[in-house]
Amino acid sequence: MKEVVVLSGKGGTGKTSIVACFAVLARSKVLVDSDVDAADLYLLLQPEVKEENEFWSGQVAFIDEEKCTECGLCQELCRFEAIQDYTVDPISCEGCGFCYQVCPVNAVTMHSCMAGHWFTSDTRYGTLVHARLGIAEENSGKLVTLVRNKARLIAEKGDLHHIITDGPPGIGCPAIASLSGANLALLVTEPTLSGIHDLERVVSLCRHFGVLPMVCINKYDINEENTHRIENYCYSEGIEIGGKILFDNIITEALAKGLPVVQYSNSKVTQQIEELWQAISTELDKQDK
Ligand code: SF4
Numbered sequence: 001m002k003e004v005v006v007l008s009g010k011g012g013t014g015k016t017s018i019v020a021c022f023a024v025l026a027r028s029k030v031l032v033d034s035d036v037d038a039a040d041l042y043l044l045l046q047p048e049v050k051e052e053n054e055f056w057s058g059q060v061a062f063i064d065e066e067k068c069t070e071c072g073l074c075q076e077l078c079r080f081e082a083i084q085d086y087t088v089d090p091i092s093c094e095g096c097g098f099c100y101q102v103c104p105v106n107a108v109t110m111h112s113c114m115a116g117h118w119f120t121s122d123t124r125y126g127t128l129v130h131a132r133l134g135i136a137e138e139n140s141g142k143l144v145t146l147v148r149n150k151a152r153l154i155a156e157k158g159d160l161h162h163i164i165t166d167g168p169p170g171i172g173c174p175a176i177a178s179l180s181g182a183n184l185a186l187l188v189t190e191p192t193l194s195g196i197h198d199l200e201r202v203v204s205l206c207r208h209f210g211v212l213p214m215v216c217i218n219k220y221d222i223n224e225e226n227t228h229r230i231e232n233y234c235y236s237e238g239i240e241i242g243g244k245i246l247f248d249n250i251i252t253e254a255l256a257k258g259l260p261v262v263q264y265s266n267s268k269v270t271q272q273i274e275e276l277w278q279a280i281s282t283e284l285d286k287q288d289k
């Protein structure tokens, strides 16, 4: 079983549309949406939720008003200013437990908090494991690890060949949690100056975690000069360009219909995405030899 994670230096590069196409093209796979802060792969895969689970993470303080003598010590010492009028604001509370330690009458208790949900769903293309983090909740890296582990179990049980993960944009904690241990990272970029800079950052992340990077230049024809820059950069770094995809409104049309573009039309773009998946499969097969 091989795991491919699709990443981009920033949002809006077309990463999710490409993953949805891989969902159609890969024959034996589990799908993962690890962009838990802004999951949107489900819009294209229209999952039917089979299993819903709570995600508990972190702690918040709670003040028992019956025990509290209103001495004010905790709100004076809370450096996150999470306590006002002897009540804890759970959004501001960082769960450090200092108020719990200092309260002279043991009026403070620490509670685990429900930070989101994760789901196992059926789609017409296979099983999708996805999640939703609560508003203002942190620990997205932990939730990403959880959904990836679940996907791995499903793949092992079903003897499936691929785990295909739609990763979060950027190079933060959830991107790291999505990347580590994967067999290949497909980095989707666009030919803009900021796109090149973002690409370099994600490549560094891949190198740090020992994950093979492969690049896809999306909308390569909107700026051929920058596309050449990306190609030169990849060449100098020894990074394979798995594919280049034309700008085509057909992708937006397919999105509006809630369909992966390879199911919506038979165009040059769909052919390019098919070739991209072929390049990924070939690279993964090589890793077996
Ligand atoms: S746990 Fe820490 S952050 Fe939360 S209210 Fe207490 S002192 Fe403030």
Ligand code: SF4
Pocket (backbone or CB within 6 Å): 063, 067, 068, 069, 070, 071, 072, 073, 074, 075, 086, 102, 103, 104, 105, 106, 107, 108
């Ligand atoms: S330290 Fe304890 S008693 Fe004092 S205000 Fe806070 S909760 Fe109340």
